[in-house]
Amino acid sequence: MSTELLTPYEKGNLNQTTTWSECIAWYEDLARRFPDVLRFEKVGVSDAGVPIHAGVVSGDGVFDVEAIKRAGRPVFFNNNGIHPGEPEGVDGCMALVRDFCLQPERLAALGRTVFLFVPLYNVDGAFNRADTSRVNQDGPELFGFRGNSRHLDLNRDFVKCDTLTAQVFNRLFTTWDPDVMVDTHTSNGADYSYTMTLIHTQPDKLGGGLGEFLRSEMLPAMYADMERRGWPTCPYVNPVQDSPDHGIADFLETARFSTGYAALHHTIGFMPETHMLKPFKDRYESMRALVETALEFTVANAGRIQALRRAAREEGRTRGEWPVRWKMDADNPSSFRFKGYEAKYKKSVIGDYTRLYYDRSSPWERDIAWYNRFPVDVSVPAPQAYVVPQQWREAIERLQLNGVQMERVESDRVQRVAYYHVLSVLSRPSAYEGHLFHDEVKLDRRIGQVQLRAGDYIVPLDQDRARYAVETLEPLAHDSFFRWGFFNSVLEKKEHYSDYVFEDTAEALLREEPQLAAKFAEWKAENPGLITSQEAVLDFIYANCERYREPEWNRYPVFMIER
Template sequence: MINAIRRKRVHFLAGCLLSAAVVPATQSEEYPQAPLPPLLPWHGASEQLIVNTGDWVTPAEASDFHTTPDYRQTRAFIERLAAASADIKTTDIGTSAGGRHVLLVTLTESGSDAQANGKPTLLVQAGIHSGEIDGKDASLMLLRDYVNGKRELHQLVQHANLLIVPILNVDGHGRKGPYTRMNQRGPDNAGWRSNGNNLNINRDYTKLDTPELRAVMDVINEYHPSLYIDVHVTDGEDYQYDITYGYTASFASDSPAIADWLESNLRSNLDSALTAAGHIPGPLVFGVNPQEFSDGITHWTALPRFSNGLGDLRHTPTVLVENHSLKPYRQRVLGTYVFIEAALKAVGDEGDAIKKAIASDQRRHPKTQVLAWETSKSPDLKVFAKQPFKGMAYKKVKNPITGTEQVVWLGKAKDYPALPVFADNVKDVEVRVPKAYYLPKKETLVLARLKDHGIEVTAPSRPRATLTRLSADSHTFADKPFEGHFRVKARFSEEQVQVPLADYVEIRTDQPLGSLAVALLDPRGPDSFFQWGFFNQMFQRTEYSEPYALVPLAEEMLKRDPALKKEFEKRLQDKAFAGDPRARLDFFYQRSPYYDRAYLQYPVLIQN
């Protein structure tokens, strides 16, 4: 989830994850579960999807949706499905840090090659946070129904391919138990948020540190999905919607044709199907004030570290699904089934339109690009003017634990007409799009990550060039690590330099993934390789001066250069400088030919 409570205690044993959540020694399986708000009653047509008898009852159905199958049981059930239908195939696309295989399931007509059969493809990913595993059990039910001959599914597969990653975070999936998801209704054995290296895979879409996400990127680059669905479970406020989802809005999109199709075509199809099945679809919900929901919600614009943010940059239609954690697991799984089936129908029906939208966005070459957005201070009151937000009633009660008033959700439906919506539509970081970047060949990790993304990297088209070099005038490191990195921000100055290019590779921006290249290589972007710390070596110096050598050199420099002497005398008027012997020596060292000219220089050069 986007704003989830992070667990802090992570135990590893010989590189393998514990099979249960970590709890104090005094606790047991009988330790009380965290009480959750009261529920609204729910019944819907999607309940007819449940199978209770026969050979093909899924493990989740067999437990009445109290539990989800473990890694071994999941794979075994999928292998049974594949053995029962030649249309279903399985492939291991990668291996986790813990040595478990990440599975890809393909469903195509007659088992044809989804890369070559010319049909549009839907990619569904479940369990990037393995405690949020609704997509896995919904997929098992849907594949089961295909094997059992469900006519509607067979008709859909005639027009579109279905790819499923049932468990992406396979290591976190193994760390299961009743004490992993305090704010969520089921399953009772939900998995863990982070992977075997305690990394949140859902923050890794740009840096690609995790083998699991590099495997997904291979799938995207090989199959070119027409639609990519990333299934999560949300948390936070209570509301009536059970299936919420979103994508990058047109006002912030680097793929405006795709954004238009998602909003104008896909959303209406998905909402209609979910509503007909008895579910309540809604937008992504992120409250602006956890103590007063009526203050409004944020229309979030995702950074490219998230699936929908990256999908927008790489022109892959991407939808982030956030099922409501306070709804029962049974209800969430059924809604996810309906969502996947409706999405598969939309991809088959709209394949040509999606293809045109993707091609149109790939041909775009804007002069500027926004790398970060801020939230507007002025709310939009029109979003829920005609149809009010379907919320829940709450009250605030003084609580002896916190000593303050706390929100208590009452389990009663309450509509919020004209609920304020604060959109992330204010440009925060906007840069000019250059013609190309030049990356030193020695930056092998960055080069590997660019290739993992599928960005085209070539040899320079000329031996020398006048390029822009950025130097950090000031910089600030984070005070603690985030996702395994000490992030850094800087202010830069520019200079033009003549550079021989034999030791560089060229990354042009007039390519289909040009917008993604800008987001990764412009250091002012919040998800750039620079800010993730891939170039931190530029902040270290390895050669230094000694006073016994530098003092006589400085005296000689003053004799030879009257302008330098004048500049030094002017600096001496600053009392802090004049009273700092080290600063006075550095003044001369930095102006001598001995000084490291690569210090604070961003290694990537820019062709404007």
Template sequence: MSKKIAYGIISVAAVLIISAHTGLSAEEKIRTPAEASHFMQYTQHEDIVRFLSRLDHLSPELEVRIVGRTLPVQNYGAKDLFLCILSEEGAGSPSKIDRSKPTFFLVAAKHGNEQSAKEAALSLVRDLAVGDLRPLLRDVNVLVLPTANPYGNSLDQRRNEQDLDLNRDQVKLESPEAETINRVFRTWMPEVTLDVHEKGDGYYRVSIGCVSNVNIHARLQDFERGVLLAETAEALAGKNITYHEYLITQAMGIDSSAGVRYGREDTAGRQQMKRFSTTDLNDGRNSLGIYETLSFIQEGASRHDLATLKERTGYQYFGIRFLLESVARHGEEINTLVRGLRRDLVAKASVFAENDLVHLRMRYARDPEDATLTIQEFRRSRSPIRGILTVDKKAGDPLTAADIRPNPSGSEHQVVDQVVENWFPLVEPTTSVARPLGYIVPASHQDVIETLIKHGLELHLFTADFPLETEAYQITDIVPAQYDYLPPESIDVENSAVRTVAKRGDIYVPCAQPAANLIPCLLEPQSQYGLIRYWMYQLVPEKGDMFPFLRVTRAGDLPLVPYRSWH
């Protein structure tokens, strides 16, 4: 028997052993549900269950956990929400994960009709679990919530089973899906997060946005833009995938990101402006970024049809993958930066200082150094483009097929430069207050307390009536908002020292906790991001009213016990 034949027998035996264990031949590649259907259908919840079951069986690095459940509605039952945990040691809980590496948390398809986000996330899970990305787990832990909105996915619609926009629900956490995302984040405290979406079609196939709320430390945005996105952009260019930092176009004077369903009359006649992604805290980027996180949003260009599903899944995948690879290259730097800022924030919030400001309102601003923005965009041609001339020609010259190459952007489109004059790249705070040591929330505001619990905040309970010095707001003028989800158009307050009695059963919310920036944004009456803008809480005051939440700025022994500190 020749050596060659002997090796052949051994390798066949090896394949048989692998087959007995995994049910797979060594050569067979696990296909995602979308790949298995040749991208002819969108992956549904049950397909994901089968796919993850198979991967979990094959991969010691992958653990899957049920982390939440959607609400049952007519024609669509409650569905589990899955978290895929990918780590070198196959950890299934935060205490088991190797914290010498950064942890990267990916959320996909909060908007149910943004299907390629989910398909790309499933490809990534596969490649990390059993494919060529496994070596990345030496440098980074990865958490993936591959589909955040199963109901929306099934109907190919944006909103969830409660008709809520999940990417405008991260402040009030009314949906089980948004609450789940927040709980996973608070449980694992990943250093990097990425929320993957799709937008309209456009020249830039991948757009990624940084944190932009000015309460988030500027070093995070600098590191995101200067290091992680710069490397991601370069890698995408190497694949010929067009990329730009995520830009929003909106009518001037309108906040298009708050979650309001504006009527046509609201935007008619207004000029258009461009800016980076919203400062709002109700989305999946700043809501986690506010914990001093390197948080991102990715938007894939999309026509939202099956014909382009394979292509758009491809460029979404590379956007995610290249960002993850960049994170893996900078693990130590990321851990030092993020954990240092998180520690500093809690330390700062544990002492009251007049100059320790939390920014409650902000606006987009022009940059004199960077007055206009030039971008590329598709412009639809009046008559279809036949191709691009490769040689100079004059009228009357003969034209052969060899003189023309295909138009790279398709026959309907040409690529043109657009100069944006209304370019607002900066964010400036317009209303700020000194961060108090904490807030007193009266027991009568149980709905507010429940939302604070959903945020995973540390709360304390007054065990006795207790007199203390506080700061209280009286409303001196207010123009209420015209829509739910918007803060009052204007609100003037007078802050005065008040001797009051906290009642037994009231809640104390200390600011010295990881949510030190979030808490004032939720509870201050002037906050553009606060609970006051959701009509469900009935917090909009009238002129002359006292605002119900009190500020505590003087340290003292309060009769408190931890409230619901068990999990």
């Protein structure tokens, strides 16, 4: 092989990762040399103004996405460098794409499948290079930083899309609609013998025939193939207590994460996590093996995967209810044959406490509990359609980015709808990825009439993108727009009262509104300690009376047209 086609990783001491500039220049040169194999181009710009690129490898020189989709060709997507401090996928993808160009038999093995890739997703973080931000990691010598230029973690941004980078990704993903995705990472956590661990789309959450196919066929085949390649792989080590000895649990990757986002599009997603304590060379080689394993299975089983995806979308058009939350079954674990190190404890030398450590001189292999079942925890009735008033443009823009079909209301009209009244929210005490995320939400479902305006959006569920619409617009969903704070202004009452004036008004309201009087009597019985507080008493009457009610206050502003 010409030294010109070696990657920066291969040219070095196998403990270095490419810079952004080297990476892009290398791919551009490769695309010029092999125009019938590789197309490589800019697909957007990051928040810091840095170009974001994507590439396509095709065995027959067809690169146009519309032509590829019309022909029903399978698409495999490899995303790299979302956390530039975890770069083995970046370097491994470069070598794999180069080998497609140089090895005709490898290219031919793709068949009709198209290999789509993003070489380095978090381009902003790639420029923030050092050797200090990954405190527990063994190499490479220099690497990028987890946060982007806005100090946001892009693997928490797929649904809320605060960043231009995530918006580029949403557009690219929706346009290509991949059948399988691998998003490459490095893990922190416990110590054990495995170099490669694997997060996958949680099969129960993926649901239906597609989820069962992933659980019973694809995952076992991939684990067996990784063993054959010399890289035994285990599920992501997510201990239910302090060490794997007590069992591990599947990671419930909600829609903020890449694989959870992919599930909204009925795409099977993998997030391989190499072990940070293993040498970079081993992490690189195991990551390349994992990507090839997933790719080869996809090529061999593409027809079935595509059929299962079509079936999932068709089911979504007519289903009577939608699951929006899942919860681990703590009572019925499976088991996994795990190779670990003895977890031990000793007195810390820097503080007055006992610390955990792993004794590598005491390896063990035994079955441990594997909590890999996540039954539905919350379901909601499926409406015929949602109504998103046009003023909530942040939600509308994200629906559009993801190809959700919407219709505009043609003229003003009064519409009977179901809607949610927000009873309470409990938010995180500090900012999380730029938002005060609502951890707990309590709602009351009501029926009423609302005024729709010409230009408001109707979102029917008789469409392929129904799942994305449901899991973003239903407020109880794990990563709904509401939980990320898109509609926070409705949680504030806009008018108030002067107590010395409202005191007399409140007395009249209790006489004139029997329902209010009954509610007030019940409130007093439940809160005897508050009856001495003028503020508490008047607040209750003001908030619950009909005359001065603000209909928009605590009314979730996305409505449901029932079937």
